[in-house]
Amino acid sequence: MAWLERKMPWLLVLPLVVAVLALLGFPSIYAYWASLHRVVLGRVHDAVWVGLFNYAIVLTDSDFWRSLEFSAIFAVLVTTLEVAAGLALALLFHRSFRYKGAAISALLVPMMVSPALLTIMFRLMLNEFIGVVPYYLSRLGLQVDPLSPRYVIPTLMLVDIFQWVPFAFVILYAGLQALPDEPFEAALVDGASRWQLFRYVTLPMLTPVLALTLFLRGVDAFKVFDSVYVLTNGGPGTMTTTASLYVYKLGFVTGNLGQAMAAAVILLLVLSLPLGVAVRYVLRQEGTA
Amino acid sequence: MRYRGWMRATVVVVVAMLVLAGCSKPTQQSSGGQGASSEAQPVTVRMVYWPGPESDAMQKVIDAYNNGPGKTDGVKVEMVLFSREGFWEKQESILSAKSPEVDLIFTASYVVGRHAPNLDPLTTVVGDQLGTFIKSSVDSLAVDGKAYGVPLDVSNHFLYYRKDLVDKLLADSNWQATYKLLAKQYLGKEVAPKPVDQWTWDDFLATSLFFTKKYNPGSATQYGTAMQMKNLIYNVMIWDDVLWSFGGHWLKEDGSPDMDNAATRQALKVYADTTRLGVTPPGSSSYEYGEANEAFKTGKAALILQWSAAYHELTDPQKSTVSDKVGIAPIPGERHATHVHALGVGLNAYSKNKEAAAKWLKYLATNQAMQAYAEAGAIPPVTSVLNGLSNIRPEFSAIAEHVDKYGFVESTSPNVQPMLEIMAKRFSAVWAGQGSADDAAKQVQAELTDVLKK
Numbered sequence: 001m002a003w004l005e006r007k008m009p010w011l012l013v014l015p016l017v018v019a020v021l022a023l024l025g026f027p028s029i030y031a032y033w034a035s036l037h038r039v040v041l042g043r044v045h046d047a048v049w050v051g052l053f054n055y056a057i058v059l060t061d062s063d064f065w066r067s068l069e070f071s072a073i074f075a076v077l078v079t080t081l082e083v084a085a086g087l088a089l090a091l092l093f094h095r096s097f098r099y100k101g102a103a104i105s106a107l108l109v110p111m112m113v114s115p116a117l118l119t120i121m122f123r124l125m126l127n128e129f130i131g132v133v134p135y136y137l138s139r140l141g142l143q144v145d146p147l148s149p150r151y152v153i154p155t156l157m158l159v160d161i162f163q164w165v166p167f168a169f170v171i172l173y174a175g176l177q178a179l180p181d182e183p184f185e186a187a188l189v190d191g192a193s194r195w196q197l198f199r200y201v202t203l204p205m206l207t208p209v210l211a212l213t214l215f216l217r218g219v220d221a222f223k224v225f226d227s228v229y230v231l232t233n234g235g236p237g238t239m240t241t242t243a244s245l246y247v248y249k250l251g252f253v254t255g256n257l258g259q260a261m262a263a264a265v266i267l268l269l270v271l272s273l274p275l276g277v278a279v280r281y282v283l284r285q286e287g288t289a
Numbered sequence: 290m291r292y293r294g295w296m297r298a299t300v301v302v303v304v305a306m307l308v309l310a311g312c313s314k315p316t317q318q319s320s321g322g323q324g325a326s327s328e329a330q331p332v333t334v335r336m337v338y339w340p341g342p343e344s345d346a347m348q349k350v351i352d353a354y355n356n357g358p359g360k361t362d363g364v365k366v367e368m369v370l371f372s373r374e375g376f377w378e379k380q381e382s383i384l385s386a387k388s389p390e391v392d393l394i395f396t397a398s399y400v401v402g403r404h405a406p407n408l409d410p411l412t413t414v415v416g417d418q419l420g421t422f423i424k425s426s427v428d429s430l431a432v433d434g435k436a437y438g439v440p441l442d443v444s445n446h447f448l449y450y451r452k453d454l455v456d457k458l459l460a461d462s463n464w465q466a467t468y469k470l471l472a473k474q475y476l477g478k479e480v481a482p483k484p485v486d487q488w489t490w491d492d493f494l495a496t497s498l499f500f501t502k503k504y505n506p507g508s509a510t511q512y513g514t515a516m517q518m519k520n521l522i523y524n525v526m527i528w529d530d531v532l533w534s535f536g537g538h539w540l541k542e543d544g545s546p547d548m549d550n551a552a553t554r555q556a557l558k559v560y561a562d563t564t565r566l567g568v569t570p571p572g573s574s575s576y577e578y579g580e581a582n583e584a585f586k587t588g589k590a591a592l593i594l595q596w597s598a599a600y601h602e603l604t605d606p607q608k609s610t611v612s613d614k615v616g617i618a619p620i621p622g623e624r625h626a627t628h629v630h631a632l633g634v635g636l637n638a639y640s641k642n643k644e645a646a647a648k649w650l651k652y653l654a655t656n657q658a659m660q661a662y663a664e665a666g667a668i669p670p671v672t673s674v675l676n677g678l679s680n681i682r683p684e685f686s687a688i689a690e691h692v693d694k695y696g697f698v699e700s701t702s703p704n705v706q707p708m709l710e711i712m713a714k715r716f717s718a719v720w721a722g723q724g725s726a727d728d729a730a731k732q733v734q735a736e737l738t739d740v741l742k743k
Contacts, residue, residue: 042403042703044385063714116374127580128570129587148571149721235520236574237718252378253522254707254740255403 035262041255054262063238064263067246068270074153074242075222078160082221083213085161086168091198093169094176104173111166115226122159123231149236156240159227164220168213175209176202208282215278219271243267331365332645336393336634337380340370342598343442343632346665350658354649362648384637392640393650396438398429398630399522402703408635410435414647418654423689426631426670429698438633439653441662443670444596445627445692446530447684448493449603450485451591452616454500454509458482467505471498475566488621490531490559493592497568500591504568510591513568515584516560517576517594520717522709524577526628527594528716529699531556534622539699539708539737546741548712549734557719557726564722574721586610594620597668597691600684617687619695629696631670704740711736 037047058064125131126146146155187201225244234241251260338344351366371379384407396404419427422440430438458464472480472495480495497513498504517524537552563569584590586609606612619625659669672689679686715733718724
């Protein structure tokens, strides 16, 4: 029994380790393996070794680069706007007022809805004939169809912003709540204005949380899939095709699983760059803390 | 140290549960076994189905079978519904894993080629009973001459039009004068109103102009039409009617692509013209089945090219403001053409209940089962059933006629979906006025060549 007691901690974490290996390890290894083979959906057992051919196909595909470019621009713009709006809301809520709890709960609702479901709701609300948005826009004298090619990209961004500003708000609000009072009291004694308090006290102290929020939202926005899939399916043409949608269509619509895996591995490499920078930043912050 | 006792007990319980779970038998598969007598526990046949009106109707057929012939056959049928989002991908994952979890899988003309390697041919399973169905629908689920699916629902396209408005146009000389003027001014052609079943694409565009408020402030509808132009393979299937009407098709007789030609450019121009002229709403580039229906039902569009399944909804007084004003006609063109595809079920090659599944398939391929299916709202490709119900479902006889007279099946090869995807990607840009027809035709030709080479 002494042996069992010694090994007990390992035995207790074993199920989790097995689950992680099965759910993350195996698919990852399979993805690398499939990226080096010609694997066709429906005949995955007939894989043929092709070396780096799938990578060459993906890297020479202009649609892949276009999807990468669209995802990057989309991620940068929506992340910036979401974090800015989240910060503004966090500052607004960083004080006492009546019904604050209820207001925060209401603010978080969009984040709780599944992205695909929320986009279906937007698809109805934006419909030119039955939607409330075009109706009120027309009442204001604005003949705008939010889903026309001219406005479809800003519309997709607004849907993402609507859903994920609450996420940025929650993290930044928690960060604000955790800040110590002393630096603020000292600054007030020194006669700092509200703007100076924000610029020279709040912002520097909140920077690690801001960086984390930017990173989490940035990676998530780069991978956006659901809303684009439901609203435009990447069109018109390839105008709104994101990197994730590109991989999905390559794998599941055209059936080229091998090429889709190669594209996914390339995306992982692309994303590992900001991931590495972020991890280094967080570790540095921990070291200086 | 008491907690150690608890930890030990927990580990023992978890290990015991895992061992027991590993040793237990699956409950679904062999309860009763093959060829079980009617007194024994029936064999459960699990059939994947497409959720929606089709599955609602199928449930009634299943209930009738389970409570009737199923008892004698010793078979009980269960329907497995996957959501429509990613439906084919989920099912293909099951087939790729060679899983016997389901016995019958849902298939369609545009995916049967990909399913075929994992399905059993039905010729020996169902035999001559496939003759119950319209031949083109059986062919649309056949690959290399072998039938892989029992066709249960047939889909084709109609031109839906506002009967009240088009009838008035054919009778009112003032309307006709305005119509001719608009056609001359914006299409540069002499076009006069004519009966809908004689329409070419010029007539379609001229009528769309006439019923668009922008050109004709007196129009009862805001837009002449509402085209489905989202980057979606189902929208390419509708556009394919236009291509066929100009004499085009995807492949030459030798199997090589045939898209870089005048027919493709003409067909693309028809769609692009609706956008350029603004006779379809600006948001049409994100429209699919539901949006086109809404445009028509709310009385905002006078014409739509739409699936036959929409008739039921467009004429439903609870859902449509124009329910009593809906007309159906062949898809316009010098040569009327409608894409035809069938939805059906095929036998999973890895099923462990093939004998029981065959009994159910044979039952499905009877007039009795298809009559019940049609009465419950589905559209089975059985001429006698469709014609017999035309008093309660007026579109049924038109479906039987159009499928027979104008129907075409492009291909059932495993490459159908990749080919549709390429066309959706390239052509949806042209439809929305975001690309040139010439470039798209050349690009699609090159990409299809590439796909077929693989």
